[in-house]
Amino acid sequence: MTQSMIGFVIGLAVMIGAAGMLGRRYRRDHPENPDSAVRMREWLDTHHMSWLHHKH
Incomplete structure (x- = not known):
């Protein structure tokens, strides 16, 4: 890993x-x-990531 990559991960x-x-x-x-x-x-139903909310 380069020094910049280590800095990014940290x-x-x-x-x-x-x-x-x-x-x-x-x-x-x-x-x-x-x-x-x-x-x-x-909010989950109207949000663009509504697939995170599983309707049961």
């Missing part, structure tokens, strides 16, 4: 770690209630 790992920490903090500060689950389902 930077990517730091970004993923920061996103995970922020997500965990957000979920702790905003505990889920039944309303938020419905809103998330509606």
